[in-house]
Amino acid sequence: MKLFGVEVFQVLVFLSVVDQPLLPGSCSFELDPCGYRPDPDPDRDHGSWRMNEEGHLIAVDSAFLDEEEQAVLLSPVLDHQDWSCVRLVYQITGRASLGLHLRPDGDNFDYQLWTANATSDSWLIASVDLPNTTTAYQILLEGRPARGSGNSVAIFEIHIVPGYCIECNFEEHHLCGYSNSWNPNVNWYVGGSVMREDDQLGNNTSNEQRGHYMYVDSVYAKHFQEVAKLSSPMTTVAMEGCLSFYYQRDQERGNIFTVFTRDQLGHYEELWRPAVYATAGWTLVSVDIKAPHPLEVVWEVAFNSPRGGYVAVDDISFSPEFCHTDTEPTFDPSIASCDFEKGLCLYQQERADSRAWSPVSVQPNMYRTGDHTTGTGWYLLANSRSSARPSYVGRLHGPLLPGNHRYCLRFYYLLYGFGKVDGGLVVYVYDENNVAQERVWSLSDRSRAVWTQVEVSYVKPMVSKVVFVTICRDFWECGLIAIDDVSVSLGDCQMSAGEAPLQPPDPCDFESGLCGYIQDQKGDKADWLRVRGHTPTSYTGPRGDHTTGVGHFMYIEASLMRPGHKARLLTSPLRGSSSPQCLVFYYHMYGSGTGILSVLLQHGGKERDELLWRRRGEQSFSWTRAMVDYRCEVRHQVIFEAIRGPSLRSDIAIDDVHFKRGPCEDPDDTAPYSGFSEYFNEIDI
Secondary structure (H helix, E strand, O other), rough: EEEEEEOOOOHHHHHHOOOOOOOOEEEEOOOOOOEEEEOOOOOOEEOEEEEEEOOOOOEEEEEOOOOOOOEEEEEEEEEEOOOEEEEEEEEEEEEEEEEEEEEOOOOOOOEEEEEEEOOOOOOOEEEEEEEOOOEEEEEEEEEEEOOOOOOOEEEEEEEEEOOOOEEEOOOOEEEEEEEEEOOOOOOOOEEEEOOOOOOHHHHOOOOOOOEEEEEEOOOHHHHHHEEEEEEEOOOOOOEEEEEEEEEEEEEEOOEEEEEEEEEEOOEEEEEOOOOOOOOOEEEEEEEEEEEOOOOOEEEEEOOOOOOOOOOEEEEEEEEEEOOOOOOOOOOOHHHOOOOOOOOOOOOEEOOOOOOOOEEEEOOOOOOOOOOOOOOOEEEEEEEOOOOOOOEEEEEEOOOEEEEOEEEEEEEEEEOOOOOOOOEEEEEEEEOOOEEEEEEEEEOOOOOOOOOOOEEEEEEEEOOOOEEEEEEEEEEHEEEEEEEEEEEEEEEOOOOOOOOOOOOOOOOOOOOOOOOEEEEEOOOEEOOEEEOOOOOOOOOOOOOOOOOOOOEEEEEOOHHOOOOOOOOEEEEOOOOOOEEEEEEEEEEEOOOOOEEEEEEEEEEOOOOOOOOEEEEEOOOOOOEEEEEEEEOOOOOEEEEEEEEEEOOOOEEEEEEEEEEOOOOOOOHHHHHHOOEEEHHHHHHHO
């Protein structure tokens, strides 16, 4: 027989698996929406999804949205306790976006799992992993067509199946989201619907089953090394475990069959290649994957001639348990991370008696920057007068880490004073014999009094470690250099790491906007401003943001306000929860006339806002961490309220705001009240 114009060789005997059962929450929108409904949120204006009159799809169109900006579709309550996969067949027309969120039962927040905004002329498929959890949850689909005609989002079907999204038996018409990199001459095609032969299947399946597989054949190959690639959907979680699949191969006059992984940056890493040229039947392959980030698996076949044979693949599965007992045990690269709050962690000075790097803690004051972690903790300082001497080198060695892994090193540095610092801090990668393998970073700028983030990606074939080197060539010209919050993780720094499922939403660092925060237009007389760099008034405000030192933050500009004027920044409405919540943020209150920063809780059941946290007056030259516990079982908003002090030196700033499940690890920040209360007799609050 022929399929897609290509002859299907009967020798390719197919391995079948019975079609996977669809789990609750699946819907083809044939006759009804299967329990999907608009979000019953009374505090948000939502448009509506509309079923097509002839069935088969549900859509949201800009023509049917009045003043609303989005339409939300909420699934029934689901209770899938094992890993499952949402396969979403959708289409975006014009300018629009579609997002898939998870809403755990009793949680304040929706967790975005996937989003897309690319226009397509045909139906597309998204494969999104749903985590194993004992908590019931709902799936939330958010369509956002832009204003104007011709902008819409449509959903053809939602299939939820057991297991991971990378798994596939190629029985469904959308092939689990697997894609073929098109080549005019050689491509992966669907084969099958032929009887299986029991002697080739072993104990895997019944000989009465029929089904499909994927195959590529050399019959139309015209050039040397013509390549066909079959790619899995990009995973939405980190993958560690056993990848299994069946393959059948006949090399004849030459083909090269290889399985790779490909990350979000396009980096390929070979995973497996066969040791034999041909197989008599279907052969099972099991190979371990250890990836801390999302990836796709690519089955690649290259042919040398039209008589290069064929390769077939089927029944791809994944288990979170490693398939080989001799697989290298999973290690934790965070052993090389340290915030220096409890000493040097696993870092060591080159000599036991060396004091090149000294732990330092500076209490909040008006003259000196504290640590980066909390503003009140510890960091490492080099080139202090007690340790510096002419022509000396101080090395700080990290712990050894296994080779053949790509690592992301992040740390913060701070420059004090006015000494020369060019080349004064260098980061090397050493091997286990203390031989330098590569200089991965060196200090080149002259920014002062701002904690600045550094990100470095590196990979070495041997066991290696990170070494921080400070160089002091002249006693009188050595500038003070500090480091803090060193972290090491697997993967490239440019790539988003695969987060553990159901982690709290990312902190708002204000780099991409206001994160949905709302300026209060009724209860205040000023606005919070989003800026980067230092604030314009001298001797007040931060010199840079907390996140990277060069990013954005929110602040009040005292010169635009009068004493006692308020600026209020509100979160979008948050759902109530019976469990405690923890608000974490960083604040900056520096200036002789600094006013008041308060965190308030607002909900309809109370006439007055509830005070959760407050600081008065000048606190510190540093960014300082605040951690606030609260509990609210009804819909509410959290408010950041800043009140200007009596002088222009009253800038107040916030950054890196983060809500998470409580209680907080440390119930409150420990920054003491630092006075200046005499000014507040002049402030109307």
